[in-house]
Amino acid sequence: MSPFLNTTLRPYLNAVRATLQAALCLENFSSQVVERHNKPEVEVRSSKELLLQPVVISRNDKEKVLIEGSINSVRVSIAVKQADEIEKILCHKFMRFMMMRAENFFILRRKPVEGYDINVQTQAGGLRHPLHGGNRQGDQRDETVRQRQGPYRC
């Protein structure tokens, strides 16, 4: 590992952080296609005007991050460096372990985008009740639902 390689880590992370800061500007946006639905536009990709330019930040040809934004959601795809066979296997197994438990992680995607190893996806106003669609305005409504269904039914 050349000493030069280590000097790209800090600028790489800073560049990713700055780009995320720009892309993570989200607002709640109900679906324009189906009423009373609130879908992550970066996943559905139904309307061109709601999507941002996808942007890549690469440290070298093996490690890169793809950031796709939209009006209410952002998807970050990470390609992890895998130097040899054993690292490839370990990475694959570890990612699979986490992605199988994506429901508990909330922001993990179950399948990585083509060419990358793992995806993190988040949506404005869509996190608290993954099973309830519809309008997100309702701290009050959510409270009523919680009372009806009990605190552990989430």
Added chain:
Amino acid sequence: MSKQAASARFRRVDVDEYDENKFVDEEDGGENQLGPDEAEVDSLIRQGNLMEALHAVLKNPPINTKNQNVKDRAEGLVLKVLSSFKSSDIEKGVQSLDKNGVDLLMKYIYKGFERPSENSSAVLLQWHEKALAAGGVGSIVRVLTARKTV
């Protein structure tokens, strides 16, 4: 009841195409945009006049053209200029650009990240840091929200 002989083709019409509020990207005729002048930029690099080369290569960005070759050539040229700068001169180079220049530089930097070669990412990361200092997060937002990219 007798079945209508008229066709049921109306069922296959994509109603969303005819929605008058449907968003369509503007199609500017960009066929004449050729990108930065290769000969000029090459001669400036050979002379060692890197500031001028930077300004020259950021002229005429092939934003509207659909020709991928023009875009690739422009990107290659920009990468050549950016790589020939010394690390200590990068900041001065960025300072010499105006706001639009910094935005355009950011676009080229992100384009360059998509195709990493030998050392390109390291150079681009240095330029990204300095351009970010000059343009702020706003310059990145303008790259993300641009409808037409370089």
